[in-house]
Structure formats: C-alpha cells, structure tokens
Amino acid sequence: MDQKDIITHESALEMLLEGNERYQSGGTCSSNPCPSTISLDSGQSPFAAFIRCADSRVAPEIVFDQPLGSLFVCGVAGNIPTAEIVASLEYAIAALGTKLIVIMGHSSCGAVTAAxxxxxxxxxxPGGLPALVERIHRCTTDLDMDSETALDDAIAKNACSAIDQLLDMSKVISGLVETREVQVIAGVENLKNGRFDIVRRAF
Ligand SMILES: [Zn+2]
Incomplete structure (x- = not known):
C-alpha cells in the first residue's frame, strides 16, 4: 500500500515529534543514503508539508530526523503563506495525499525581529523586504512591545496567524481542514536545543 494511503495527520504528527525527540537527544537515525541505494525517482509521498523560514539554521528534514521523500518543504523568510507557497501546499495535499501542514517558526527569527x-x-x-516585513508586522500590533518576551511572542503570533491566512487563501485546504481530513499546525523551534513546540492547531 502506498504510504499516503496509510498515514493520517495524527500519525504524521507523531512521526515528526518522535523525530524531533531524536534530534534533540543527538540520536538521529534517518541519515540519507547515497542516491544509488534509494529509489527517489519513482515518485514521492511526503507525509507532512511545511512552510519554514528561509533561515539557514532551520531545516525540517534534520530537525525532525526524516529522510528525503518524507517532507514537502516550502521556505520563505518569516514563514508566511505567499500565493506561490499556498499553491505548492495545495499540490502536496491534492496530488500527493499529504495530510499534515506545519507552519514552522523559530527562535531568534531575523524577519520577525525586523517586523x-x-x-x-x-x-x-532594501528591495522587496519592506512589503514582506509589513505582512509580519500587521499580526504583531496587539502585542506588548515592552515585554521581555516580545520577540518570542511575536514569533509565535506570526506562526499562529499564518494558519488563518493559509485557510483564507485556500478553499482546497480549508475545505479539507473543515472535514478534518487535513490538519494544520503552527509551531516554533527553539534554536538553543532544537525543541519544536506546537503553539496552535487548526482544530
Ligand atoms: Zn526566521
């Protein structure tokens, strides 16, 4: 049976969190073999799709200890759902059968700091950055900027807000979330210890 037929969003999340435990403890087990020993050219059935920050310190395959072919990863500074990223996720959901979408924020995020x-x-x-940063800024305006945790609060809020934006932007995804066939979660990776904490679930 194809992987996509048997992996639900519940089991997908479980696999991710188990992989993250391995990563935190230094016990990773899915180091990728060389191309000649695995068959990646026959297709893909990723069990989770991501919007990750483009930050070089953040890599879902490593942080969740998963081999090539397991994760469908879209990246942009500040992990915001752009039109092209939403379309890419729709492909993962509709064509590849992926059941879990993860918005992955991280501590010390430069894009959120700029916002x-x-x-x-x-x-x-410079360039197109003001428009990108403004999108993040808009979801942080009700936070207490004098708080010591302002940056962490904004990072979590930005990830949570991405769920609403994603569901607003995609009827394909929001329809499947409504029927509980697809789950969307938002979380934050702590770069100090690699721990990924969920901050919001779509249902
Ligand atoms: Zn970042």
Missing amino acids: LADEDARRSL
Missing part, C-alpha cells in the same frame, strides 16, 4: 522595528526602520529596508 518589530519602528516604521522608519522597516521602510528603509
């Missing part, structure tokens, strides 16, 4: 700066600083960023 917390004052307006002049945000506007003076």
